[in-house]
Amino acid sequence: MHRLGKRLVRPLQQLFQSKHSLTRSSPISPLAFRKELVAFNSVAVENDIDNRQLHVKWDDGTTSRFPHIYLRDNCQCPNCFHPSAKQRNISDTSVLEAYDVNTKASQAKFYPDRQEIEIKWDKDNHVSVFDTNWLKMRRFPTDRDQVGHKIIYSDRRLWGGDLNGDIPTTDFNEILHDDLELYKWLKNLARVGLTLVKNVPEEVGQVERLADRIAYLRVTNYGRTFTVKSKHDPSNLAYTDKGLALHTDLPFFDLVPGIQFLHCIKQAAGGGGENQFVDGFNVAEVLRKENPYYFDLLTQHAFVYFDIGKDYLDFINVSCRLNGRNEVIRFVHNNHTRSSILDVPEDKVIDIYRAFHAIIQIMYDPSNLVTNRMESGEMIVFDNWRVLHGRSAFQLTAGGNRHLEGCYIDWDETASRMRAIEEKLKMKNFTGVI
Ligand code: OGA
Ligand code: NM2
Ligand code: ZN
Ligand code: ZN
Numbered sequence: 001m002h003r004l005g006k007r008l009v010r011p012l013q014q015l016f017q018s019k020h021s022l023t024r025s026s027p028i029s030p031l032a033f034r035k036e037l038v039a040f041n042s043v044a045v046e047n048d049i050d051n052r053q054l055h056v057k058w059d060d061g062t063t064s065r066f067p068h069i070y071l072r073d074n075c076q077c078p079n080c081f082h083p084s085a086k087q088r089n090i091s092d093t094s095v096l097e098a099y100d101v102n103t104k105a106s107q108a109k110f111y112p113d114r115q116e117i118e119i120k121w122d123k124d125n126h127v128s129v130f131d132t133n134w135l136k137m138r139r140f141p142t143d144r145d146q147v148g149h150k151i152i153y154s155d156r157r158l159w160g161g162d163l164n165g166d167i168p169t170t171d172f173n174e175i176l177h178d179d180l181e182l183y184k185w186l187k188n189l190a191r192v193g194l195t196l197v198k199n200v201p202e203e204v205g206q207v208e209r210l211a212d213r214i215a216y217l218r219v220t221n222y223g224r225t226f227t228v229k230s231k232h233d234p235s236n237l238a239y240t241d242k243g244l245a246l247h248t249d250l251p252f253f254d255l256v257p258g259i260q261f262l263h264c265i266k267q268a269a270g271g272g273g274e275n276q277f278v279d280g281f282n283v284a285e286v287l288r289k290e291n292p293y294y295f296d297l298l299t300q301h302a303f304v305y306f307d308i309g310k311d312y313l314d315f316i317n318v319s320c321r322l323n324g325r326n327e328v329i330r331f332v333h334n335n336h337t338r339s340s341i342l343d344v345p346e347d348k349v350i351d352i353y354r355a356f357h358a359i360i361q362i363m364y365d366p367s368n369l370v371t372n373r374m375e376s377g378e379m380i381v382f383d384n385w386r387v388l389h390g391r392s393a394f395q396l397t398a399g400g401n402r403h404l405e406g407c408y409i410d411w412d413e414t415a416s417r418m419r420a421i422e423e424k425l426k427m428k429n430f431t432g433v434i
Pocket of ligand 1: 228238244249262273274275389390391404406
């Protein structure tokens with residue numbers, strides 16, 4: 001059987017819905033934006049009709065080429081691109097024009113003072129006007145010194161035990177009231193994946209207050225927020241006084257919640273109840289290096305997780321999805337809720353167990369682990385697509401129950417909020433070019 005190169009085998013979801021694609025509802029007008037932040041000017045424009053492309057020479061000495069078809073496809077006039085919806089406007093087969101490689105710009109006029117290029121299309125006399133900086137931010141990778149469309153999670157810092165005592169820490173009130181502090185905190189969440197928030201009032205409602213600073217939180221069958229306490233008839237092992245192995249929360253959803261908040265309203269008076277964390281992306285890279293075959297086994301098979309019970313609702317959640325890619329974008333593992341359905345070929349079962357053994361060994365290697373015992377009034381917020389968390393057992397004492405409140409929010413909403421702050425505060429390295 002023909003075996004495709006690993007790089008080519010990508011789930012459709014990744015092809016059609018790149019994690020890095022930007023939301024269409026971005027409020028940014030590229031024209032308004034460039035005047036504030038970008039200072040490239042074009043010095044010359046040449047229309048290369050034979051090759052159906054435009055050459056734009058920039059004042060930094062570089063030249064970018066834009067195929068005519070690309071320019072026609074991306075005409076920004078209000079007929080082609082709806083000005084407030086910011087979406088392509090064509091709904092009938094005339095859309096085929098935009099995909100016709102014979103599309104030809106018969107004229108291109110450069111207005112250096114306005115920094116605009118006016119293009120006349122051969123076929124229908126349509127006119128398009130492009131702002132040169134709009135174009136510069138969309139130049140193709142061959143001549144791109146830096147990416148205009150930057151990705152919010154692009155500068156990750158992988159970690160191991162070196163993060164002990166060094167978890168990025170923020171003050172609750174500052175991120176509640178100051179957008180720049182909020183941004184810095186979210187940036188740490190994107191970069192490191194694990195953050196500590198201090199000076200949180202020791203009462204319920206605080207995770208939601210903080211989540212509200214980002215976007216709508218993610219409601220699940222466990223409620224808008226969830227209460228982690230040792231309960232009678234617990235619907236989940238988390239609701240006992242027992243230890244929890246390193247895990248991803250809610251791995252049985254197709255869209256695993258991206259970010260988790262855990263607010264310690266009251267820590268266990270009798271000791272125990274500290275948390276362990278491990279950077280799943282780091283673990284994955286260690287495994288890839290040490291044993292590429294095990295890495296492939298774990299990334300190329302779908303593992304099934306389940307959750308069954310009653311909390312606010314009766315629920316039976318069962319996942320069935322790919323849990324990995326060649327580029328690791330999610331690390332999902334939860335031994336408590338791993339299904340007894342092991343959906344792999346029979347001759348792979350033993351090797352799959354070997355691979356699990358290898359990766360769990362890396363996860364629990366003391367050099368990769370971070371331990372933190374929250375005090376009452378602290379909150380831990382972490383990337384649930386990346387960082388696995390655990391808990392050691394605790395003692396129930398007469399002094400009152402250990403009490404955490406948690407909630408989830410998704411990465412899409414969070415990344416969007418970050419871009420909106422970048423725009424509002426006119427930050428360099430804007431990641432919201434659409
Ligand atoms: C959870 C969990 C950690 C803790 O509720 O999913 O991991 O410290 N809790 O109780
Ligand atoms: N809780 C805390 O995925 C899991 O089962 C972890 C989730 C119950 C919402 C616990
Ligand atoms: Zn147009
Ligand atoms: Zn958990």
